Amino acid sequence: AVEPAVWRNPAAVLHGVNDLRFEDVPMPDRLQDEYVRIEMKAVGICGSDVHYWKKGRIADFVVTGPMVIGHESAGTVVELGPNVTNLKVGDRVAVEPGVPCWHNKASREGRYNLCPDIRFFATPPHHGSLAQYIDHPAAFCFPLAPNLTHEEGAMAEPLSVGVHACRRAGVSPGKNVAIIGAGPIGLITLLAAKAYGADTIAVTDVKEDNLSLADTLGANVALLQQPHATTAQVAEALRTALPPFGPDIIIDCAGFESTMQTAVQACVPGGKVVLVGMGQNEMKLPMASASCKEVDLLGSFRYANTYALCLKLMESRKVDVMPLITHRFGFSSDEVTVAFDTASRASETGAIKVMFNMN
Amino acid sequence: AVEPAVWRNPAAVLHGVNDLRFEDVPMPDRLQDEYVRIEMKAVGICGSDVHYWKKGRIADFVVTGPMVIGHESAGTVVELGPNVTNLKVGDRVAVEPGVPCWHNKASREGRYNLCPDIRFFATPPHHGSLAQYIDHPAAFCFPLAPNLTHEEGAMAEPLSVGVHACRRAGVSPGKNVAIIGAGPIGLITLLAAKAYGADTIAVTDVKEDNLSLADTLGANVALLQQPHATTAQVAEALRTALPPFGPDIIIDCAGFESTMQTAVQACVPGGKVVLVGMGQNEMKLPMASASCKEVDLLGSFRYANTYALCLKLMESRKVDVMPLITHRFGFSSDEVTVAFDTASRASETGAIKVMFNMN
Amino acid sequence: AVEPAVWRNPAAVLHGVNDLRFEDVPMPDRLQDEYVRIEMKAVGICGSDVHYWKKGRIADFVVTGPMVIGHESAGTVVELGPNVTNLKVGDRVAVEPGVPCWHNKASREGRYNLCPDIRFFATPPHHGSLAQYIDHPAAFCFPLAPNLTHEEGAMAEPLSVGVHACRRAGVSPGKNVAIIGAGPIGLITLLAAKAYGADTIAVTDVKEDNLSLADTLGANVALLQQPHATTAQVAEALRTALPPFGPDIIIDCAGFESTMQTAVQACVPGGKVVLVGMGQNEMKLPMASASCKEVDLLGSFRYANTYALCLKLMESRKVDVMPLITHRFGFSSDEVTVAFDTASRASETGAIKVMFNMN
Amino acid sequence: AVEPAVWRNPAAVLHGVNDLRFEDVPMPDRLQDEYVRIEMKAVGICGSDVHYWKKGRIADFVVTGPMVIGHESAGTVVELGPNVTNLKVGDRVAVEPGVPCWHNKASREGRYNLCPDIRFFATPPHHGSLAQYIDHPAAFCFPLAPNLTHEEGAMAEPLSVGVHACRRAGVSPGKNVAIIGAGPIGLITLLAAKAYGADTIAVTDVKEDNLSLADTLGANVALLQQPHATTAQVAEALRTALPPFGPDIIIDCAGFESTMQTAVQACVPGGKVVLVGMGQNEMKLPMASASCKEVDLLGSFRYANTYALCLKLMESRKVDVMPLITHRFGFSSDEVTVAFDTASRASETGAIKVMFNMN
Ligand SMILES: NC(=O)c1ccc[n+]([C@@H]2O[C@H](COP(=O)([O-])OP(=O)(O)OC[C@H]3O[C@@H](n4cnc5c(N)ncnc54)[C@H](O)[C@@H]3O)[C@@H](O)[C@H]2O)c1
Ligand SMILES: NC(=O)c1ccc[n+]([C@@H]2O[C@H](COP(=O)([O-])OP(=O)(O)OC[C@H]3O[C@@H](n4cnc5c(N)ncnc54)[C@H](O)[C@@H]3O)[C@@H](O)[C@H]2O)c1
């Protein structure tokens, strides 16, 4: 009698604070009707992955049981559920990590990132994608054009964050944009803002290295903040950097009280401040000033309806994410450890995006 | 030889803190080309008028020289500048108090309330309209339909504030609305929100009297806050008051740190918080929570393109502002004093809108 | 041995042109996981139902096999699929007739009415809802508030058409609205436009009876078109009826070349014409004139995200659809015949909405 | 006694059909308060200039008296009106040709291109700008950055047409765009659509030469229409050219019945068709099909709030208009004749943009 094939599936599994293990996780016996099985090829490490590893939680999401980490990923389809028609075995795909239910108002109105029941990779209790194989709804897998690599597919995830922020803000020709914070998210938002046609883009950070990358990536102005600069001074510097009136749009990819204070002060009347960074929750802000200028403070949480668009941006070479990938690793027990360590000590290692290339 | 007619023009002139005088102000010799001269008939007292009287300043606007007070006004046209074609002598008009220049981006894009050079009645150094006569651009005078009184014309000003807030928020059928603060602005915003078709409207305040007026004016829920209620408790009460999900839109017409904290907590994901009240500038707010819910914090400053619309709302009886007028005075030295005193002690006098009827 | 319960399910089944039969249709053995079984209580007859009956097709949709007719419906839940949590047996619900797949761009962006794979009641090859029982996804069943009848639940369907058109056009205070065609759809659009706060609404038709109902329902102007009036004359009459500038928004609920010509001519610069009526496909229109005025011609197809909103409009009594129901029938072979005949000869019978009340 | 300076002002003056004269026009004695006097340096010839010359009218605008022609222009400020503060003598400026009054609703709402009283160069009865000197409101003169030529300043006018069309349509990343007609306006709209970040752009025309320029300017697909192609065939070809679904946005820069039929057929559900071209007024279109797909037909008339944006696009080299300038002439009686002749016989001369360089 023939034994059923057994999938061996090594994965990076977080068991608790500082306890990340490379071990096999079981695969479901049966692929669901609308799902595909994907052999993962490229998975990036995100700040949130590192955060769960180091702290075991983000806000109210607490790691309580073993959880596969990782959510920036691409792979190749190896099996199709019976109802899948949009993909075939062998397709190379970028994997959108958040799957909403369609039963709530937000999802039905097109804002499925706000679905209260969304299942998002590596957000407890849902497993992530840093594994040899994953099963995923075919409708959230996006084929890669021939000129795109699996790494680029994985980068569609952080690029989506930048694109969503730009869309919320209405970045377009005629708008001066300031980006605060030049980490991976700030830098990729810079790329997105350029693709959306922003007039002039200033990026500011406290770290020189990141700013020089911003410069390479095409920021019109890369503004290093002096250690003791006040928020008023930084705001003034941003206004000067973006003539004639200052920033119409500010995307805060750091997310601290000080950066948001800067943003509100720098922004032109009628402008928009988008808060992407999650550096801090409670912030003291000059709200009456903001209101009198009708500067709107907009949230930006993950993304919806961005994947096809992001792949297109990369396929057409309007956006080149490759310079952001600073470190690459294979997928083994040792390499997982080193890779996460590299990502977590970015100030020393200069890591922007750390990427796994599996087999 | 015939002497030129001399206009005697008694007005309520603010000379400094607590120094409001009833005295003649000179009229220009010649009416400008596009202006009309208006005999004022009804002028309301606004919180900002009282504030200038009591404090001599609002934010960076400081009363340095004598300034006619008042900006909620209507009157009758008594003379036309040579280029005026849209009005005729005898027309009863509501007077829009803010006149933008059209040379800046904001004005040209339809947001002339953000014009940096706007001349707004009774905002230093510009004179207001609590005078026997004023000169005003014809293009900012709006004829009253036969069924509207001068008082209603004056009320187009605060109604404009409410309408602008509702428009910024997108109040419409399908939206639950919470209004925080049931002073004159909160109450008139309630009327505006009803006219915009809000599903259900909850109004909350700490004062019982104001809430009972909210109830009379058609609030679905009038929620009295207990003295020691936490912001979380008030937020929870608002959510319960507005089933099934809570407020989609919150219009804060008080404008304190505590009310905005309540607003951010109460608001549904994807909702909007509009800040109208100017109770406080610096506020500590849970911004990461707001961003994760994509709750947008929108400013609302005065209004643009509201006057014709507001007059129509009153003409068609979709909005009835008359119950808001609690006190009426004639226009004399004594009455000005008593009227301002009545307005300034609203808690005791029960004043909502104090109105001058000049004849 | 106990026999499984067998559902007897009489339904109105269209077999071909003029061939509508009252006969049993089989029910699925097993209720799907996310579905509920509903005992229908009220089903309205729509123009499209009559059209399929009389012509066997609408545009490219052709009735080829037996198809249950009907799509305006409400009932009571009698059984729950195993995964259903939002409803319980005994719930009275309005049934949204179109169920999209969520795999396409339009659906995910919130416009699921444009889903190319939508299954819509009584649109070949999908069965409708004029039956004793139907199975339907729980997520497309909306509970009726205690003060709403099943008939009102059924009316949520045509009301949705009116609401969707109003939303597309941006009906709100400050807008004058003209509605062309005072059939069931035009009249219910009138009710929707009022709920959205339109300033003034003019309704025009060629039939006096329908206009008098428009008048009863609250049209500000009910304009009877003279038999030989040119489109320019009708346009002029609409402009006069809606001072000071004419209609900002025109919703064409007739949908003929002549009515759209009227609409383009009557509309103010910068206004919007929404085409709801499907009277005719090819239309000769003054497109350069429309473009020079930037009058936008917007399509409006069914609706998305309207049901909860429509029920709320009725629950709060902002909209009263009951006057539109002119004829009522029980659910039997004879009554189905008479009811459809009544609906199809509306000019003689005066039928606006013909409604079945089952048992 | 000193004689007042007399301005000699040669201009190209249209007296009637085919009657364009090079002759002096008087200058006003006194520069108005908010105006500047500009020495013109570059003026382009537009299709409408040629049309007035050849036909004496466009739609209802009829040339009845002598009218200076030209409206695409840039120059250098030689004198300031007493109230002008935003410019100084010697400034090089692009001249926005349409000056609205600010007294109407459309202007105040930001759509001043729809101002019924707009004074637009070379639209009877208003003089144009093909003259040695013109007086113009300073607020409609936009300084040229050092790296921009006067020619580029003049090209801000047609570029504005393209930008306005793109803005109306919402061109952005994620959108496939088809442009019908590759004349000067179609080609410059291509440049605008690229600057707005369109995914993929297909341009179609019946003329091979224009298409090869489209190709040079960066169209992803340049689609030559076969002489006897049906509109359905062209639509199909556009869909194929813009995978995966076809054009989300179609900008018709030809403006014929056939091109708009093509547009409606080609457009994806939920897409937008913008009509820029004025080839024809009456068009027979499949409006019910358009409505069922919710394809919106949007007008686009001139532009508002585009000049600063267009100059910025050229200054930052996101848009390079220079390849569109195919012919240059000096400003003399003979050259005016030859230049207009060259422009009017574009099929033979290959003219796209014919430009005057004065002195
Ligand atoms: N909203 C979302 O959906 C979403 C998605 C992904 C990441 N995030 C958040 O975005 C933020 C950025 O992510 P990242 O991966 O780039 O993080 P990161 O920590 O690598 O980058 C943050 C950058 O901000 C800079 N910075 C810190 N203080 C600053 C200041 N005062 N002024 C200017 N710059 C300052 C840092 O030097 C650093 O370069 C994080 O808070 C992350 O949690 C949000
Ligand atoms: N944005 C604008 O353009 C604009 C225009 C006019 C007025 N305003 C501002 O709007 C605010 C309201 O104006 P008003 O004339 O109605 O003032 P008001 O002082 O009469 O009314 C404020 C109301 O808020 C209530 N309130 C105070 N604390 C509260 C709390 N914690 N929770 C709930 N309610 C609370 C008060 O009891 C009072 O009834 C003022 O701050 C005013 O400056 C803004």
Ligand SMILES: NC(=O)c1ccc[n+]([C@@H]2O[C@H](COP(=O)([O-])OP(=O)(O)OC[C@H]3O[C@@H](n4cnc5c(N)ncnc54)[C@H](O)[C@@H]3O)[C@@H](O)[C@H]2O)c1
């Ligand atoms: N877009 C959608 O999603 C949608 C949904 C439902 C119905 N419809 C369409 O809407 C239209 C209206 O539906 P209905 O059920 O009210 O149909 P109906 O035939 O009962 O009503 C049409 C009305 O238009 C009037 N009319 C005809 N010619 C006119 C003219 N020249 N000027 C003014 N009025 C004129 C008729 O007298 C009649 O009262 C139909 O074409 C229907 O197919 C569209």
Ligand SMILES: NC(=O)c1ccc[n+]([C@@H]2O[C@H](COP(=O)([O-])OP(=O)(O)OC[C@H]3O[C@@H](n4cnc5c(N)ncnc54)[C@H](O)[C@@H]3O)[C@@H](O)[C@H]2O)c1
């Ligand atoms: N809406 C506005 O504000 C505005 C402003 C400027 C110009 N326009 C109009 O825009 C249009 C284009 O201007 P232009 O200067 O480029 O004119 P043009 O005549 O030079 O260009 C039109 C192009 O369309 C092509 N064409 C004609 N029939 C076609 C078809 N069936 N399919 C595809 N292509 C076809 C022609 O070959 C030509 O290349 C004109 O009608 C003009 O009046 C409108």
Ligand SMILES: [Zn+2]
């Ligand atoms: Zn990430």
Ligand SMILES: [Zn+2]
């Ligand atoms: Zn006021």
Ligand SMILES: [Zn+2]
């Ligand atoms: Zn129907």
Ligand SMILES: [Zn+2]
């Ligand atoms: Zn032109």
